[in-house]
Amino acid sequence: MNSKTHIVILGLLSEEPLSGYDIKKLIDIRFRFFWSESYGQIYPTLKKMVNEGLVKALSQTKDNRGKQRYEITSLGRKTLTLWQAQEPEKESLRLELFLKMYFSLGSNPHILINYIKSFQSSHTQDLMILNSFKKELSSIPDPYQNHQNILSVIEFGVKTNTAYLQWCQETLSQLEGSHESR
Amino acid sequence: MNSKTHIVILGLLSEEPLSGYDIKKLIDIRFRFFWSESYGQIYPTLKKMVNEGLVKALSQTKDNRGKQRYEITSLGRKTLTLWQAQEPEKESLRLELFLKMYFSLGSNPHILINYIKSFQSSHTQDLMILNSFKKELSSIPDPYQNHQNILSVIEFGVKTNTAYLQWCQETLSQLEGSHESR
DNA sequence: GGGACCATGTAAATAGTTACATGATTAA
């Protein structure tokens, strides 16, 4: 009954009321380097959570158009606290690129090079997003005194993405070097 | 009809016939830092793949006990080649630790420290496994000339795990430093 | 004889993606 989707939603709502759409956007930006959710998960989960008493739908105001916002209940906060005390589950990663690379028996190295290049540009962008989030964070007040923890999370993203890009550079120059053909 | 589980299995079988159990072990060791599968995926998938003509069950010999091994068919190889030519899907990661960290409003920092320590020891182990796989690889022949690619994959694991451990050290000393209480 | 690990599997529940549908609003 507490799927991880429940938890991310509760966590985000613990700071301020949000709509399903807002929640998706926040996950895509702030958590992009270690988490993801789809609309198909978020909207049905929000409805379930209303029934379970974890969140409450706010009444609509004129200024927020069709937007349905939700706020966390005290039961929701309790649930979040209980989750905090439990050992995190073993992380799960799925990077298909490395499957392609591992199994690329004699396939054209140019194909692989292109895959790596798009991996590279996608993580270059991640790094940019992380840096702007970092800057944004330092310009706003820290009422919950959680900025230090958030900065640590960002720092994790910076370090891993930097490692990714380092690997891309090395691997690309190796593949391209070993393949200066014609 | 080609789930990623199909693909990992085909990839592994493209080098040699294996049983479901073998496949699981190989994924757990070689791919642990970027992929995972459970028995509940592997066994039913193998059966499906027999029906689809992608793999063939080998007859049992006396020396391999109850072990049912499978070999890849030519259709299986064709499928693998087709997959190679398709752009890899966006990777998916789920690291619950960072959710805990991001949402740890005023919860006991010792809890967080423990989570990070177990993350640290798990990735210290990953790094050891990677290094021994690397050593093993250099001591065996390279009939398919794919060792360079495999080494690149290993190098990715080394780099990311090293980044993880670097982050653990920094974050732990920060958390412990800011918390020399009593 | 017992514990660790080899070995295969199934059922039930849960999780998650994808494609589709709909309509409003904003900015060029």
Added chain:
DNA sequence: TTAATCATGTAACTATTTACATGGTCCC
């Protein structure tokens, strides 16, 4: 006016985990 983005949702499918069950073998 038209494209982008805001905003919510559902249905069908696919994927995945987990718990359970069973029995063999190897080594101490």
